[in-house]
Amino acid sequence: MNGRSPIPRLRWLARTLRTPRRPQSLTVLVLLAACAAVLLWFARSVGKYGENLALNLGTDLVGVVITVFVIGPLISRAQEGRVREHTRLDYEWFSGQVHGATSSVKVLDTFSNLFGPQFSERLFRGIKTATAHGTRVQILLLDPDSLAVILRGRELGERSADIRRDILRNLRTLHRFAQRLDENSRPLLEVRLCSTSPGVTLYRWDERCLVSFLTVGRLSGEGVQLEVAVRSPLGTFVEQRFDELWQQSRRMERFTHLPVTLVDAAAARREFSCRFVLVDDCLYVAGADLVTYLARHRLDELSAYSEGLTHDEAHQVVVVDDESELHTRLIQHFVEKYDASATAFVELRPPVLITE
Structure with a gap:
């Protein structure tokens, strides 16, 4: 002794x-x-x-x-109160921090190479481990159909379509990964889309985070990252910004699938979950089960309803001519969004509003 x-x-x-x-x-x-x-x-x-x-x-x-x-x-x-500077965003290093997270993981960005083919598998292994311990993972990206995508494209000097494609790739990767999670871990992973430019980026693990700003002419991950405590003044500011955008965002599932209810003349209802695209502010849905149902009914006796539609009133169901130029454009948009093809599209046409 x-x-x-x-x-x-x-x-x-x-x-x-x-x-x-x-x-x-x-x-x-x-x-x-x-x-x-x-x-x-x-x-x-x-x-x-x-x-x-x-x-x-x-x-x-x-x-x-x-x-x-x-x-x-x-x-x-x-x-x-200490601030540590990183010359760039090290995605592998951040994935390692996610692996050890025990309470919270948050990502806020326009799109991120973190979900690209080079880094996503390591990140997903970290998320699996973190969610197994009860860690909540929140990912907030920019809505590909929002005006903010065009504005950010101008800031980077690139076509907005390039940014939109990068976001769509992220979403497809995240959607496939979410399907691989077990029933206990899946509810802990949430992916949402915001239509307002955040101005900042956030990569958080537990009580620490990396903060950067959306700059002109350069991706945020290529610039200096400030590592701070979440409870620091800068960390608190970015957390508040994240929470504001999160409350106004929509779930990824609402971007990839639209719930549609068809009602026939006898008031019989049939519900569908359809993939969809927006072209020239018009909504077009696709789905083999939907097309099969339409083949057995008269279109003029059907009305479409959905929470995701602009108007709450009944929408008209119109089948797109498969030999038209519009059909070709719809296929292009559908492939870009889902990396898959569709053979038939149905327009959900809103009611004509009569004003005096």
Whole structure:
């Protein structure tokens, strides 16, 4: 018991108690406890064993109390105000932080190479691990059909169609990944689309985050990233911006599929979940089950309703001529959005509003 004091080990234990428990930390803690028990057993022959043990433990406990309740909070406050600069956004490094997250992961960007083929698989492994521990993952991207896409394209000096295609690739990748999650993890992953430019980007894991700004002529991931605490003034500001946009956003599922209800002359209802495209502010849906249903009914006796339509009134159902130029354009838009083809399209035409 007259050997080296275990105060450094106890201070490490104090830091562990202040942070979320992870399997690695618990393993190390068990190993240290086992080592301590073995050392105490070997030292049982020391004279005045009980008195020496009480003296050393009492001294070390005082050190732990001071570390946890005095020194620890002071260090934490100092670290919250510290800003660390990264020359660029390291997607692999961020994916590693996601793997160890225990409470929250957030991504806010126009689109992100994080969901591209080079980095997505590592990120998704991290998300699987994080959601298995109950971590909530929120991803907020720019709506491909919004005016903000055009404006951001002008800022980057690129065609807005290029940005739109990048966002659509992200969405297809995220949709496929969401389908691979189990029933417990799937509700913890949320992907939404905002129609307003955020002005900033956010990549958060637990209580730390990377913050950048949407600059002219350069993608946000290519510029300096500021690593700050979420509770810092900058972190709080960006978190508030994220929450505002999140509340006004729409779920990814509402962008990829439109719920449509068809009502016939006998008031019989049939519900569908359709893929759709917007062309010249007109809405066109596609779906094999929908087309089969229309083939058995008169179109002039059908009315279409959906929460996603501009008007709540009944919409007219109009089949697009498959030999028309419009049909060719619809196929192009559909392939771009879903990376898949469709053979038949149906327009949901809104009612004609008569004004005096």
